[in-house]
Amino acid sequence: MKRAIAVVLILCLFCMTGLKAALAEARVTGDLDGDGISCASDAARVLRATCGMETLDAATSALADATGNMEVGGADAVAILLYASGRIDAFSDLGVLSSESLLGERHLGRFSYRGIVLKNDGYVSSDVSVTITELARDDYEYQIADVYVKNVESIRTAFGGGGYVAGKELTQQIAIDNGAILAINGDGYSSQKLGPMIRNGVWYRDTINRDSDVCALLYNGEMRTFAAGKVTLKTLEDQDAYQTWTGGIRLLDDDGQPLDSFHCPNSLLSRNARTVVGYYEPGHYCFVTIDGKKNPESAGATVLQTARLMSSIGCVAAYTLCGGNSSVMTTQMKILNCNPDGGRAASDIIYISEPVGIDGES
Numbered sequence: 001m002k003r004a005i006a007v008v009l010i011l012c013l014f015c016m017t018g019l020k021a022a023l024a025e026a027r028v029t030g031d032l033d034g035d036g037i038s039c040a041s042d043a044a045r046v047l048r049a050t051c052g053m054e055t056l057d058a059a060t061s062a063l064a065d066a067t068g069n070m071e072v073g074g075a076d077a078v079a080i081l082l083y084a085s086g087r088i089d090a091f092s093d094l095g096v097l098s099s100e101s102l103l104g105e106r107h108l109g110r111f112s113y114r115g116i117v118l119k120n121d122g123y124v125s126s127d128v129s130v131t132i133t134e135l136a137r138d139d140y141e142y143q144i145a146d147v148y149v150k151n152v153e154s155i156r157t158a159f160g161g162g163g164y165v166a167g168k169e170l171t172q173q174i175a176i177d178n179g180a181i182l183a184i185n186g187d188g189y190s191s192q193k194l195g196p197m198i199r200n201g202v203w204y205r206d207t208i209n210r211d212s213d214v215c216a217l218l219y220n221g222e223m224r225t226f227a228a229g230k231v232t233l234k235t236l237e238d239q240d241a242y243q244t245w246t247g248g249i250r251l252l253d254d255d256g257q258p259l260d261s262f263h264c265p266n267s268l269l270s271r272n273a274r275t276v277v278g279y280y281e282p283g284h285y286c287f288v289t290i291d292g293k294k295n296p297e298s299a300g301a302t303v304l305q306t307a308r309l310m311s312s313i314g315c316v317a318a319y320t321l322c323g324g325n326s327s328v329m330t331t332q333m334k335i336l337n338c339n340p341d342g343g344r345a346a347s348d349i350i351y352i353s354e355p356v357g358i359d360g361e362s
């Protein structure tokens with residue numbers, strides 16, 4: 001009997017040793033503890049290592065590098081959680097992001113890797129993330145579209161009438177015609193005779209209006225605003241401008257602080273409906289509309305209030321577009337701000353789309 005028990009114990013030890021060996025061989029990317037799966041506890045170890053609370057040996061560091069950039073950081077923890085929660089099938093789903101995305105490995109959790117998600121007027125795919133929020137401050141109400149894109153060409157512009165100086169249409173109609181995910185009215189370029197005008201990388205005007213602030217979105221994803229008379233055509237060429245807007249108002253200084261004086265007629269400073277484009281970092285932007293008196297709960301905002309709002313939400317650059325009855329934020333299906341008649345006909349829009357050449361799936 002004792003002999004039989006000894007044999008059973010030896011067999012159990014043999015099986016346990018074999019199991020441990022099998023688990024060791026089964027260790028895969030994201031499996032830091034050797035249990036054969038990538039899970040939240042592995043992500044926690046990555047975060048501890050990132051914060052200097054734990055030191056990983058070379059083999060474990062290699063397993064922790066879920067994004068494959070030869071470094072261990074917070075993005076690897078996010079990637080492991082995405083895998084553990086079933087939001088990605090494999091870490092290779094993230095492979096192209098770090099090398100080609102404006103965002104690098106930042107904000108991986110903002111995107112969808114299993115098809116397009118439509119929720120609360122927002123839109124999330126593997127390349128574009130748009131979240132809509134309605135808020136109130138002081139005595140005005142406003143809408144923020146928080147926009148993350150991996151390719152700058154997901155931020156597009158379009159003309160009313162289908163072409164340059166071809167006419168005006170409602171902002172929503174231009175959005176529909178161009179398959180926009182989300183759109184806002186533009187700067188009303190057709191009412192301006194001077195000023196640099198670049199749209200989707202194409203130069204339409206190569207003049208400078210020294211009486212107008214200028215906003216430029218560059219191909220590297222940066223957005224810069226220039227005070228009136230402070231930008232040249234050569235600067236825009238050298239910085240590889242992709243879009244420009246003129247006729248609006250620069251709201252923040254070069255340090256992201258709200259300005260307290262503005263280059264515009266005094267008549268434009270008072271309360272009104274507003275449309276603003278804001279910038280946080282390459283790949284992260286926002287569209288903001290502030291309701292005017294068409295919303296009984298809103299009195300509109302002054303330019304100073306608008307500048308302070310854009311600074312308070314973390315923007316480092318911000319620029320006004322056409323306001324008043326022109327102010328519209330819309331999807332193809334629905335106008336999101338309070339402008340019941342669809343607003344004034346617009347000569348142009350700024351809109352969000354999947355990157356050029358990439359078809360979204362609905």
